[in-house]
Amino acid sequence: MAKIHTDKAYEAELTALREQLLEMGGLVEAAIAASVRSVVERDATLAEQVKMRDRQINRMEVGIDQACRRILALRQPAASDLRFITTALKIVTDLERMGDLAVNIAERAVDLAQAPALRPHHDLVKLAELSQEQLKRALDAFVTGNADEAEAVLKGDDHLDALYLKIFNDLLGLMMEDPRSIRRATSVLFAAKHLERFGDHATNLAEMVIFMVKGTDVRHPRSRDEG
Numbered sequence: 001m002a003k004i005h006t007d008k009a010y011e012a013e014l015t016a017l018r019e020q021l022l023e024m025g026g027l028v029e030a031a032i033a034a035s036v037r038s039v040v041e042r043d044a045t046l047a048e049q050v051k052m053r054d055r056q057i058n059r060m061e062v063g064i065d066q067a068c069r070r071i072l073a074l075r076q077p078a079a080s081d082l083r084f085i086t087t088a089l090k091i092v093t094d095l096e097r098m099g100d101l102a103v104n105i106a107e108r109a110v111d112l113a114q115a116p117a118l119r120p121h122h123d124l125v126k127l128a129e130l131s132q133e134q135l136k137r138a139l140d141a142f143v144t145g146n147a148d149e150a151e152a153v154l155k156g157d158d159h160l161d162a163l164y165l166k167i168f169n170d171l172l173g174l175m176m177e178d179p180r181s182i183r184r185a186t187s188v189l190f191a192a193k194h195l196e197r198f199g200d201h202a203t204n205l206a207e208m209v210i211f212m213v214k215g216t217d218v219r220h221p222r223s224r225d226e227g
Helices: 002-040 044-075 079-113 122-144 147-177 179-214 221-226
Strands: none
Touching (some): 002 044, 002 079, 002 122, 044 079, 079 122, 122 147
């Protein structure tokens, strides 16, 4: 009976870990959405809320990290469970950094709210939506152990990069047309760059999932080819 209880307790710990990671991912998704909304709506109050809520994301990172290390120390997981837990340790770091990117965008929003408005930021909103979708799909792939879904995230990064390049060129053109807009356009450009980096972190998550499921490292393919 004791062994059955121990197995159930262990499974409960793994389930709790998955749920905590999804909860943290949800907080990060909400943070990036709110930060971009604060830019578009010129809402400095919302931007400050994003910065305050980042503390919760940071607390979750610490808690999940401790839970992973506790399982590793006490349960001595083997094979697939070991890969799952070590992947979780890496994912939580990326999620925390994604939360930081939301804070960076919120800081730009505070600055922009104090200056005259630029043209509408439709593409910035679309970029944020793509970034959030990439994160959601990567986390779903992690929880379900779906390598095909993770592969789709890697392919989706091309669309995100292309939209970022369009925003970059549009803002560059705006700055050339109206030098008075340079400071404001630069702030929006930084926000777009943070979203592009957000997408890169989602790609990192997807690469980790592929390794977790298949044991195949898909990072830095050019480096492997040269080797």
